[in-house]
Every structure is written in structure tokens, then in C-alpha cells.
Amino acid sequence: MESNLITEDKQKNKLEKVFEILKTMASRPSGLIGLSIVLFHIVLALISPYIAPYDYKAISPNTMLLAPSAEHWFGTDSLGRDVFTRTILGGRTALTVTFFGSLIALLWGGLLGIFCGLVGGKIDDVVMRVVDAFLSIPWILAMLLIVSLLGTSTEVLIPALGFFYGKGIVRVARAATHDVIAKDFIVSARARGHSNMSIIWNEIIPNVRDAILVEGAMRWSWMLLGFSSLSFLGFGVSPPTPDWGLMISNARGLMSFAYWSVIAPIVGLSSLIIGINLTADAFAKALGIDRSTKAPV
Amino acid sequence: MLLLILKRIGLGLITLFIVSLITFVGVEVLPGDACTTYLEREAYGAALDTCIKRLGLDVPAYERYLDWASNVIRGDFGYSLSGEMPINEVLGPRVKNSLVLASVSILIGIPLAIVLGIITALWRDKLPDIMISTITIFSMTIPEFISATLLILIVAIWLGWLPGIVIIPSDATFYELLSNIILPVVAISMIMTAHMARMVRSSVIQVMASDYVQMAILKGVPYWKMVFRHVLPNALLPAINVVALTIAWLLGGVVVTEVVFNYPGLGRLVIESISNRDLPVVQALAIILASIYVGINLIADLMTLMLNPRLKSLQIRK
Numbered sequence: 001m002e003s004n005l006i007t008e009d010k011q012k013n014k015l016e017k018v019f020e021i022l023k024t025m026a027s028r029p030s031g032l033i034g035l036s037i038v039l040f041h042i043v044l045a046l047i048s049p050y051i052a053p054y055d056y057k058a059i060s061p062n063t064m065l066l067a068p069s070a071e072h073w074f075g076t077d078s079l080g081r082d083v084f085t086r087t088i089l090g091g092r093t094a095l096t097v098t099f100f101g102s103l104i105a106l107l108w109g110g111l112l113g114i115f116c117g118l119v120g121g122k123i124d125d126v127v128m129r130v131v132d133a134f135l136s137i138p139w140i141l142a143m144l145l146i147v148s149l150l151g152t153s154t155e156v157l158i159p160a161l162g163f164f165y166g167k168g169i170v171r172v173a174r175a176a177t178h179d180v181i182a183k184d185f186i187v188s189a190r191a192r193g194h195s196n197m198s199i200i201w202n203e204i205i206p207n208v209r210d211a212i213l214v215e216g217a218m219r220w221s222w223m224l225l226g227f228s229s230l231s232f233l234g235f236g237v238s239p240p241t242p243d244w245g246l247m248i249s250n251a252r253g254l255m256s257f258a259y260w261s262v263i264a265p266i267v268g269l270s271s272l273i274i275g276i277n278l279t280a281d282a283f284a285k286a287l288g289i290d291r292s293t294k295a296p297v
Numbered sequence: 298m299l300l301l302i303l304k305r306i307g308l309g310l311i312t313l314f315i316v317s318l319i320t321f322v323g324v325e326v327l328p329g330d331a332c333t334t335y336l337e338r339e340a341y342g343a344a345l346d347t348c349i350k351r352l353g354l355d356v357p358a359y360e361r362y363l364d365w366a367s368n369v370i371r372g373d374f375g376y377s378l379s380g381e382m383p384i385n386e387v388l389g390p391r392v393k394n395s396l397v398l399a400s401v402s403i404l405i406g407i408p409l410a411i412v413l414g415i416i417t418a419l420w421r422d423k424l425p426d427i428m429i430s431t432i433t434i435f436s437m438t439i440p441e442f443i444s445a446t447l448l449i450l451i452v453a454i455w456l457g458w459l460p461g462i463v464i465i466p467s468d469a470t471f472y473e474l475l476s477n478i479i480l481p482v483v484a485i486s487m488i489m490t491a492h493m494a495r496m497v498r499s500s501v502i503q504v505m506a507s508d509y510v511q512m513a514i515l516k517g518v519p520y521w522k523m524v525f526r527h528v529l530p531n532a533l534l535p536a537i538n539v540v541a542l543t544i545a546w547l548l549g550g551v552v553v554t555e556v557v558f559n560y561p562g563l564g565r566l567v568i569e570s571i572s573n574r575d576l577p578v579v580q581a582l583a584i585i586l587a588s589i590y591v592g593i594n595l596i597a598d599l600m601t602l603m604l605n606p607r608l609k610s611l612q613i614r615k
Contacts (some may be wrong), residue, residue: 129308133315136545136590137583140552144571145323145579225440229553232442233568245442252446252557256454262446270439277438 024286025279031286034278041272045092054082056089057240068260075260077251086242087264091272093237094244097157098223104162105169105223106216112166113173113212114204117181118196128174134167139226147235157236161227165219172215176208183207210287217280221273228269244269298602305598309591316587317369320580321362365580374581377570384581387566392585395551395562398478398485403544406486407493411533414497418532419524421502430498433491445484445557452480481558485551489543496539501532534604541597545590 025031060080068075074083116124134142142164150156180186181204189199230236231245239246244265251261368375374384413433417426436444452458459480504510505528513523555564563582570578 129311130315130319132312133319133587136312136316136587136594137319138552138586138590141567141579141583141586142323144567148571148574221438225438228440229442232440232553233556235571245440248442248446255446255450259450259454262450266443266447270443273440274435274438277434 021283021286025282028282028285030278031282034275034280034282037271037275038279041091041095041275044088045095048088048092052085052089054085056081056085056242067258074264075258077247077261078254078258083247083261083264086247087244087268089242090244090247090265090268093154093241094224094227094231094269095272097154097161098220098227100158101161101165101223101227102216102220104159105166105219106212107166108162109166109169110173110208110212110216113170113175114177114200114208116170117174117177118200118204124174127170131167131170134164139164140229143226143230144233144235147230152236152238157227157230161223165223165226169212169215169219173208173212176211177204180204180207211289214280214284214287214289217276217283221276221280224269224273224276301602302599305595305602309595312591313584313588317366317584318362320583321365324576324580369581369584374584375577377575377578384578387578388563388581388585391561391563391566394560395555395564398481398555398560398562399544399551401478402482402486402489405482406489407540409486410490410493411497413490413494414536415501415524415529417494417498418501418505426498429494433494436487437491437495441484441488441553442557444487445481445554448480448484449557478560481554481560484554484558492543493536493540496536496543497532500536501528504528504532507531534601537600537604538594538597541593545593 022035026035062080064076064078064080072082072084074087077083077086112127116127143160146160147156150160186199186203189203194202227236228243228245231243232249234246234249237243237246239250247265248262248269251258251265255262365375372385374388376382377384377387413429417429420426510523510527513527518527551562552564552567554560555562556568559565563586566578567582569575570582
């Protein structure tokens with residue numbers, strides 16, 4: 001009975017803490033803007049298939065490159081497809097792929113980093129050398145190679161992106177673990193005879209979680225940038241799936257007279273990336289973590 | 298001190314060795330070898346045999362690795378599949394073009410970043426800071442291909458000031474390049490400057506709050522003298538490493554920028570060789586780009602070591 005009460009209490013505290021963090025994030029104007037943009041995009045991604053006025057893949061020679069009008073709010077592209085429809089649908093793949101990609105990156109990067117930080121010694125040295133080596137290969141070269149050999153399906157993109165954006169998290173998680181590991185409560189847990197696994201789960205993860213989550217939020221925006229760059233280069237989503245990166249690259253050649261079909265996806269993608277960035281920044285500030293002195297890795 | 302430097306160089310070399318292993322194993326493990334990938338549907342009979350002979354794919358993998366690695370150390374990357382010419386000849390002009398683009402961007406970007414960083418730090422949370430910081434956040438977060446596309450749309454198409462796309466052969470001379478690279482340079486240095494300016498800003502703010510600066514203020518050192526004598530040298534030191542990481546990180550972004558502007562540098566070669574499925578060139582590019590990354594980081598670490606007397610007696614940063 002008593003233990004039940006305690007867990008209930010804990011759960012309530014957790015919810016309250018999440019609410020508290022959200023409130024702190026929204027109390028700054030930049031955080032509020034960021035949160036609302038991200039929320040808007042998520043809601044849009046969920047409802048867009050139901051509110052899209054046209055079929056996103058309907059090609060029509062009669063409606064090629066029309067300027068914005070009452071029927072076609074954002075005009076039409078070079079194949080006669082409605083740009084408004086394609087723009088509101090354009091974030092769905094990107095959001096899904098990068099969300100699950102970041103989750104994978106967080107999981108493997110975080111756990112490997114904590115493990116290396118805790119174990120130290122030879123294993124740590126070897127793993128960090130390999131991580132360094134992966135960090136020094138430009139992500140775009142590796143991603144392009146994988147995608148060109150394995151194909152551009154989401155089953156390839158999600159794990160590949162998750163892997164390549166997780167290696168930076170390894171370093172962050174490892175450094176955070178190093179900060180925690182010398183503290184008294186770890187020493188006492190060791191003295192109580194707890195196993196490594198139990199120490200990781202009960203002592204280290206609650207203490208390094210914030211740092212890793214903030215890093216993960218940041219990675220999400222970088223992964224979105226990386227994913228749309230791949231699409232832009234023709235190595236991401238395959239047509240006719242609507243995707244902002246792909247739309248920009250297709251419409252670019254004709255933008256001297258049909259600028260609307262390039263502006264709409266640009267606004268979509270930029271606003272989402274800026275929104276995620278602002279949110280991640282506000283998240284870091286709400287948790288009291290300073291990211292301003294870090295370089296992108 | 299000398300030992301530290303040697304150790305740091307050793308670590309860099311080990312990293313490069315692992316990179317070479319990763320690229321080799323990666324190409325080996327992923328489906329399809331260089332010949333079947335390159336020839337695609339024509340991968341049978343005599344064409345496949347000659348290709349396998351030429352690349353030596355009929356010998357065991359470890360022998361090929363040793364052979365390839367020892368050639369790379371001697372600076373010979375072998376032959377490209379598509380042009381059937383030595384990779385060194387393919388790379389030469391591209392490396393030069395990318396170097397021109399990168400160094401012009403860095404020459405503009407670093408001083409600008411330092412100035413902007415100092416301005417935003419000294420007028421922290423006032424109008425100049427708010428304005429510049431908003432702009433830097435925008436140019437940092439917006440993908441390279443979007444800022445490049447917008448630049449072309451606004452400057453080249455709507456205003457008609459500059460050519461939007463670089464139309465030069467890959468072996469163009471330095472002067473031919475210079476007149477054509479204004480927009481690519483703006484696109485690249487915009488992002489680079491934004492990253493570095495933010496770094497300089499937070500570094501300056503940190504130093505301004507330190508005891509010795511408070512001491513200098515109490516001693517009555519004039520404001521600007523204090524800024525230039527006491528704050529800047531200490532604030533810029535930690536920035537070196539971040540600058541290095543930012544430059545190295547841009548290697549990926551430069552690929553996209555070069556494609557947008559059709560600039561014949563290393564970045565476009567990455568895309569071309571991958572589209573042509575020319576694996577030997579991809580391998581060579583991986584090694585070269587990784588060496589640049591390791592080299593830049595090495596130089597940054599050594600510079601920090603040289604400039605910071607406190608680090609000389611300490612263990613080197615892992």
C-alpha cells in the first residue's frame with residue numbers, strides 16, 4: 001500500500017515536472033514562438049491529408065505554372081500540381097523520418113556514451129577512437145553512399161540517419177556521465193554492491209537525462225536539415241511523394257518566373273527548422289543547460 | 298610539450314587509419330562491388346572480367362586493402378571508373394577550386410564573426426545584440442540550399458546584379474573563379490559567420506564576468522583598453538576549437554552549396570561520383586575530406602596548446 005502511494009506520488013511529480021518545464025519554456029517569447037510553430041506543424045502533418053484541396057499527384061497540362069489565385073492559393077508547379085496541397089503535405093515524411101531517426105540516435109548514442117563513461121579504460125579508448133573516425137567522415141558522403149547502394153526507402157533512411165546523428169550524442173552522454181560518476185551517490189551505490197546495470201539505470205540515467213534530451217532535440221533539427229538536403233540532392237524521398245526539399249529542387253529551375261512554387265516549400269521547411277531550434281533552445285534554458293558554447297558536431 | 302604534440306598527431310593518424318578501414322569495409326559490406334555497381338546491367342562477360350582485372354577485385358580483400366592503403370600513403374588513389382583517368386588528375390583542379398572558395402569564405406567570415414560577436418556581447422540584450430542575434434539564428438538554422446536558392450532568387454533574378462549559376466570549367470584560372478564566386482562565398486560565409494559569432498559572443502560574456510576583468514574595471518582601466526587587452530585575448534582562445542569544428546562541419550554543407558551554384562569543387566565531385574557509382578573516387582574523397590577534418594582539428598588543438606600557457610603542464614584534452 002505504502003509503495004503504491006510512493007509510485008503514484010512519483011508519477012504525479014513527473015507530470016508536474018513536465019508541465020513546469022513547458023511553462024518555463026513558454027514564458028520566454030522565443031520559446032513560446034518555437035513551441036507554437038512545432039505544435040502547428042505537428043497538427044498540420046496529422047490533419048493535412050483530410051484538408052488538402054487537391055490530389056497531390058494529379059498531373060494536368062491545363063494548369064501548368066499558374067500564378068496564385070482563388071482556386072490555387074499558392075499557384076501550381078511545372079506539372080500542374082497544386083502547390084498549396086503539396087506544401088501542407090510536404091512535412092509529413094520529413095517529420096516522421098527525423099522523429100524516429102532522432103529517437104534511434106538518442107537511444108544508441110546515449111546508452112553507448114553512458115556505458116563508455118562508466119566503464120572507461122581500454123574499451124572506452126577504442127570506442128571513442130571509432131566514434132572520432134566516424135565524426136571525421138562528412139555525414140553527407142556516408143549518407144549518400146548508403147542511400148545510393150541500399151535505396152531511399154524510409155526503412156533505410158531512419159536507421160541510417162539515426163546512426164549518423166547518434167555518434168555526436170555518444171560524446172555528450174560520455175562527458176555528462178564523467179561529471180556524475182565521481183559524485184558520492186555513485187560511490188555509495190557501488191559500496192552497496194549494485195551492479196553496473198543497476199547503477200546506470202537508477203543513478204546515472206536520471207542525472208544525465210536532461211543533457212542528452214537537449215542534445216537530442218538539437219539533433220532533431222540538424223537531422224531535418226540533413227534529410228531535406230538529401231531530398232534536395234535527389235537522394236531522399238522519391239517522387240511523386242510531396243517533400244519540401246524535393247519541391248525546392250524541382251521548382252528551382254523555373255523560379256525566374258514561377259517563384260511561388262519555390263517560396264511555399266521554403267517557408268514550410270524554414271519555419272519548422274527554426275521552430276524546432278527555438279524549442280530546443282528554450283528546452284535547454286528551462287533545464288538550465290548552456291549550449292551556446294558548443295559547436296555543431 | 299613535444300610529447301603532447303606527438304601524441305596528438307599520433308591520435309590523428311590513428312583516426313585516419315580507422316577512417317580508411319571504415320570506408321574500405323563499408324564499400325566491401327554494402328551490396329555490390331565496384332564493378333557490378335558501376336556497370337549495372339552490363340555487368341557480365343568480358344566487360345565485367347576486364348573491370349575486375351583492372352581493379353584487382355580477384356585478390357582477397359585484406360590484400361587489396363594493404364595495396365590500396367600503401368598507395369594512398371604514397372599519394373596515389375588509383376584510377377577512376379567513369380573517366381578512366383588517374384583519380385589524382387580528377388581531384389587536382391577540384392581541390393584547388395574548393396580551396397579558393399573555402400579560403401575566401403574563411404577570410405571574410407572569421408573577422409566578421411569576431412566583430413559581430415564582440416558587438417553583440419558588449420551591447421548584450423540591447424538593440425544591436427537583438428538585431429544581430431536574430432539574423433545569426435536565422436542564417437544558422439536555415440538549410441544551405443534554401444539560403445543559396447533565396448540568394449539566387451533575390452540577387453540574381455529579381456535584382457539581376459550577379460550571375461546566379463557559376464558556369465566555369467573545372468580547370469578555370471584563379472581570376473576567372475574570383476568574379477564568379479561572390480554568391481557562393483556569401484552563402485557559405487553567412488552560415489559560418491553566424492556559428493562563430495555566437496560562440497565569440499558567449500565567450501566574451503563569460504570573460505567579462507570573470508574576476509580579473511572586474512579587477513581591471515575597479516583599477517580604473519579605460520573601457521576599450523580593457524576590452525582589447527584583457528577580454529579579447531582570453532575570449533578568443535576557446536573560440537579556436539569551435540571555429541575549427543565549424544569549418545570542418547561545413548565540409549558537408551559545402552557539398553550542397555556547390556551543387557546549388559553548380560560550382561566545380563570537391564563537393565560537386567562527391568555528388569557526381571556517387572551518381573556515377575564510381576566507388577574508387579568516393580573512397581578517395583572520404584579519405585581526403587576526413588584528412589581535412591582531422592588536420593583542421595589538429596591545428597586548432599596545437600594552436601590552443603601554444604597560446605595557452607596553462608595547458609602546457611596539463612594533460613591534453615581528449
